[in-house]
Amino acid sequence: MTGRALLAAVLLLPAGARAQELPLAAVQRRIDAAAPGDRIDVSPGRYRGELIVRQPVHLVGIGRPTLVAGGDRSVVTITAPDVTVEGFDIDGEKRGDLNRDASGVLAAAPRSVIRDCRVRNTLFGVYLKDAPGSRIERCEIRGIPEKPAGEKGSGIHVWNTDGFTLIGNDIKDVRDGLYIQASPHGTILGNRARDLRYGLHYMNSDDNTFEDNVFENGDAGTAIMYSRRLTFRHNRFVRNRGFASVGLLLKSCDEVLAEYNLIANNARGVFIEGSDSVTIRANVIAQSDVALIVFASASRTVITGNAFVGNLAPLSLVGRRTDTLVRGNYWSDNDALDLDGDGVTDRPYALSTLFDHFRGNLTAADLFARSLSAAAVSAAEKTFPVLEAARLSDATPLAHAPALPVPNAADGRPRMHSSLGWVGAVAACLSGAALLRPMRRRRQWPSKVPA
Numbered sequence: 001m002t003g004r005a006l007l008a009a010v011l012l013l014p015a016g017a018r019a020q021e022l023p024l025a026a027v028q029r030r031i032d033a034a035a036p037g038d039r040i041d042v043s044p045g046r047y048r049g050e051l052i053v054r055q056p057v058h059l060v061g062i063g064r065p066t067l068v069a070g071g072d073r074s075v076v077t078i079t080a081p082d083v084t085v086e087g088f089d090i091d092g093e094k095r096g097d098l099n100r101d102a103s104g105v106l107a108a109a110p111r112s113v114i115r116d117c118r119v120r121n122t123l124f125g126v127y128l129k130d131a132p133g134s135r136i137e138r139c140e141i142r143g144i145p146e147k148p149a150g151e152k153g154s155g156i157h158v159w160n161t162d163g164f165t166l167i168g169n170d171i172k173d174v175r176d177g178l179y180i181q182a183s184p185h186g187t188i189l190g191n192r193a194r195d196l197r198y199g200l201h202y203m204n205s206d207d208n209t210f211e212d213n214v215f216e217n218g219d220a221g222t223a224i225m226y227s228r229r230l231t232f233r234h235n236r237f238v239r240n241r242g243f244a245s246v247g248l249l250l251k252s253c254d255e256v257l258a259e260y261n262l263i264a265n266n267a268r269g270v271f272i273e274g275s276d277s278v279t280i281r282a283n284v285i286a287q288s289d290v291a292l293i294v295f296a297s298a299s300r301t302v303i304t305g306n307a308f309v310g311n312l313a314p315l316s317l318v319g320r321r322t323d324t325l326v327r328g329n330y331w332s333d334n335d336a337l338d339l340d341g342d343g344v345t346d347r348p349y350a351l352s353t354l355f356d357h358f359r360g361n362l363t364a365a366d367l368f369a370r371s372l373s374a375a376a377v378s379a380a381e382k383t384f385p386v387l388e389a390a391r392l393s394d395a396t397p398l399a400h401a402p403a404l405p406v407p408n409a410a411d412g413r414p415r416m417h418s419s420l421g422w423v424g425a426v427a428a429c430l431s432g433a434a435l436l437r438p439m440r441r442r443r444q445w446p447s448k449v450p451a
Contacts, residue, residue, distance in 0.1 A: 021048050022045040024048060024067075031054070031059070034055045036056045037056065037057070040060065043062055043063070044062065044064065044065050046066045047065060048069075048070050049068075049070035050070050051076045053077070053079065053085070055080050056080045057080075057083060058083075058084045060084075065088060065089070066088070067089070068093060069091065071095070072095060072096055072100060072102060073096070073097070073100055074102055074104070074105065074124075075092060076088075077105075078106065078108060078109050078112050081109045082110070083107070083113070084113040084114075085105060085113070085114050085117065087116050087117070089120075090104040090105065090117055090122065092104060092122030094121045094147075095121075096124075098123055098152075101124060101127055101157075102153075103125065103126060104119030104120075104122040104124070106124075107128050107131045107134055109131055110131060110134070111131075111132070112131050112135075113134065113135045113137070115138060116137070116139070117139045117140075118142075119142070120142040121143075123143075124153035125139070125141035125171065126155075126156050126157070127153075127154075127157045127159075128157070128161045128183075129160070130160045130161065131161045131164075133163045134164050134165075135167070136164075136165070136167075137165075137167045138167070138168045139169045140169070140170045141156065141169065141170070141171045141174065143155065143173040143174035144173065149196075150175070154175055154176040154179035155174040155177045156169060158183045159183065160182045160183060162184055163184075163186070165187045166188045167187070167189045167190055168190045168191065170191070171193040172195050176197055176199075176200070176201040178193060178200045179198075180200075180203075181204055181205060182204050182205060184205055186208040186209070187208075187209055189209075189213070190212045190213065191213045192214040193216075195217045196218055197218060197220055198219075199215025200215050200223070200224070201222070201223055202222075203224075206229055207230075209230075209231045210230070210233070210235055211231075211234050215235070215240070216238045217241075218240040218245060219242035219245065220242050220244065222240070223246070224256075225249075225253065226251070228253065229254075229255045229256075230253065233257075233261070234405070234407050235261045235262075236261070236407050237263045237266060238262065238263075238264045239265045240265075242267065245266055246268045247266035250271065250272050251275065253275045253278065255277045255278075256279070258279070258281070259279070259280075259281045260407075261283045262283070262407055263283055263284065263286070264288070265288070267288065267290075269286075269291040270293070271293040273293075273298060273318075275301070277299075277300045278300075278301045278302070279304075280304075281305050282305040283307075284306070284309065284406045285311065286309040286310050286311065287309070287311065288311045290311070290314075290316045291308050291314050292315045293316045293318065294315065294317055294322060295319055296317075296318060297319070299323060302325045303325070303326045304329065305328055307332075307404060308332060309332040314331065315352060317351075322392060326392060326395075327395055329349075330397070330402055331398075336349065336399075343400060344398060344399060348394060350393045
């Protein structure tokens with residue numbers, strides 16, 4: 001009987017019969033007896049048990065068969081190279097053992113491909129463990145919402161895997177959306193991670209590129225640590241509103257470029273500590289309690305060509321000295337004039353405020369960050385400066401908002417390229433869009449802004 005005929009027969013069965021579980025042993029025997037490169041089609045139905053793929057085969061679910069956990073281990077374990085698994089629903093039934101890395105799919109061999117699978121109720125979604133050259137594409141991963149973060153794993157976990165690719169995956173209700181460790185030369189494109197602890201948790205992984213991803217509604221936001229030569233382009237870091245959440249955190253990272261990203265409605269926008277040669281360029285950073293947190297331990301940081309819109313405070317500078325270059329950005333609360341019409345306001349924009357000085361490193365002060373008292377202190381300090389704190393200024397602040405090709409929504413609609421486009425992006429994402437200042441007349445991008 002062909003796969004289509006079998007599917008039709010299954011659909012004609014009564015609902016109770018449809019839920020009957022089929023023997024997994026027959027599928028396991030076909031895999032074990034297959035020749036390298038064979039394609040194995042699995043008919044519709046529910047199959048319970050632990051499936052181990054020891055041969056380099058192409059395993060295809062016809063009509064979305066469901067593989068169900070049979071114990072505390074992973075539902076599917078790949079131990080042979082060049083295996084493809086696609087078209088399955090995988091149900092962990094809220095079981096599993098974290099100490100055994102219990103996953104929907106555990107790939108522990110080179111060049112594994114997991115494609116078009118729906119994984120739910122598992123501790124880890126898909127785990128690449130020492131699996132160089134592997135790919136995870138278009139998978140939907142749902143964790144166990146009622147479990148606390150410490151009792152579940154990541155949606156996609158990548159460990160010791162060189163040259164990996166993650167494309168078009170959707171992740172929700174796990175501990176960390178993407179957890180990447182000791183895994184260089186990766187491409188992370190078009191993924192979405194939401195309603196979790198960290199959207200992206202990342203360390204000791206060099207030469208990776210992140211484009212067109214969405215990291216939102218995280219308790220802690222994203223954290224990038226101990227890595228070099230990273231690129232973040234056209235991503236959305238939005239609505240990360242835990243007590244100490246950060247849209248984009250960089251700790252001990254060198255040679256990082258972040259450009260054309262939307263970093264909006266986070267407790268803190270961008271956090272840079274102990275890092276060298278970080279460039280934050282042409283992003284929209286909006287509606288955060290603090291737009292930038294920069295430590296004195298960060299060296300050769302460049303912040304240029306960004307649009308800072310509706311942030312309560314532009315900067316928290318931790319330390320007395322910094323060589324950070326801030327130049328040619330737009331600040332929505334900059335009330336300086338542009339009398340000569342060159343597109344740059346006639347006086348520098350000071351990023352430090354008295355409230356920042358009071359706050360220092362006291363996280364508890366953030367409780368008052370959105371209060372009227374904080375706004376009053378900030379306004380009074382502009383009029384009557386009485387404390388000399390560490391200062392950082394934008395020497396050439398833009399008088400008008402730049403045209404930035406940042407992403408405007410998570411639904412994949414085209415990016416906006418006009419000066420109104422980034423306002424639309426912010427308005428679509430932020431409940432406080434009414435705080436945006438009216439747009440002034442658009443001018444040519446000033447030539448004095450560094451490239």
